[in-house]
Amino acid sequence: ETGVTQTPRHLVMGMTNKKSLKCEQHLGHNAMYWYKQSAKKPLELMFVYNFKEQTENNSVPSRFSPECPNSSHLFLHLHTLQPEDSALYLCASSQPGGTALYEQYFGPGTRLTVT
Amino acid sequence: SQQGEEDPQALSIQEGENATMNCSYKTSINNLQWYRQNSGRGLVHLILIRSNEREKHSGRLRVTLDTSKKSSSLLITASRAADTASYFCATEAGGFKTIFGAGTRLFVKA
Numbered sequence: 001e002t003g004v005t006q007t008p009r010h011l012v013m014g015m016t017n018k019k020s021l022k023c024e025q026h027l028g029h030n031a032m033y034w035y036k037q038s039a040k041k042p043l044e045l046m047f048v049y050n051f052k053e054q055t056e057n058n059s060v061p062s063r064f065s066p067e068c069p070n071s072s073h074l075f076l077h078l079h080t081l082q083p084e085d086s087a088l089y090l091c092a093s094s095q096p097g098g099t100a101l102y103e104q105y106f107g108p109g110t111r112l113t114v115t
Numbered sequence: 116s117q118q119g120e121e122d123p124q125a126l127s128i129q130e131g132e133n134a135t136m137n138c139s140y141k142t143s144i145n146n147l148q149w150y151r152q153n154s155g156r157g158l159v160h161l162i163l164i165r166s167n168e169r170e171k172h173s174g175r176l177r178v179t180l181d182t183s184k185k186s187s188s189l190l191i192t193a194s195r196a197a198d199t200a201s202y203f204c205a206t207e208a209g210g211f212k213t214i215f216g217a218g219t220r221l222f223v224k225a
Contacts, residue, residue, distance in 0.1 A: 002157065002159070004157070031211055033211070033213075040217075042216055042218070043158075045212060045213065048211040048212070050211060055211050056212055088155065090157055090158070102146070102148070102163075102211070103163055104158075104160065104213065105160070106157030106158040107157050108156050108157045109155070109156065
């Protein structure tokens with residue numbers, strides 16, 4: 001266990017559905033991240049939040065909407081997705097500063113299938 | 116854009132042998148990290164090496180960094196079947212943006 005949990009672990013949704021992915025970290029970190037991992041492609045950074053403020057949006061389509069209500073929770077709201085959005089979505093957190101600068105702790109991921 | 120690229124893409128070895136994976140990147144970095152990912156799971160941080168360091172050890176892991184060649188290597192000594200996983204290098208060049216490579220898939224046969 002890394003101290004980062006993600007729910008659900010698996011999700012199948014239609015293109016017209018609305019769903020949300022949840023991430024929670026129990027490490028006292030201040031930065032949280034969403035990544036997309038597709039087959040045979042490098043891990044893609046989607047969003048970064050630091051102290052609840054969004055600091056990175058890596059040109060992600062608006063059908064993905066992040067929300068960070070506090071430093072421990074991160075959501076990814078999904079609507080009108082496309083089949084190519086099927087992937088493993090990973091959440092991570094980190095504590096800036098010191099020798100662990102930017103070392104990230106990852107959750108187990110949500111396997112998303114869009115039908 | 117900056118990106119770590121691992122080499123080889125896949126590596127198959129016998130238990131007990133050493134495994135070496137390489138990573139190349141394109142722009143200046145502040146540090147470089149190596150992560151491991153078991154199939155379909157999250158990534159686990161292995162080791163971080165700063166740009167002013169040339170070598171770092173952690174248990175059976177040895178990481179080198181050559182900033183003049185913009186490359187790093189990860190050596191796993193006396194490999195075990197449990198080391199079977201994908202290994203990624205990640206570079207950070209400021210802010211919170213971390214760029215991951217495509218990874219090396221390591222198979223350790225018992």
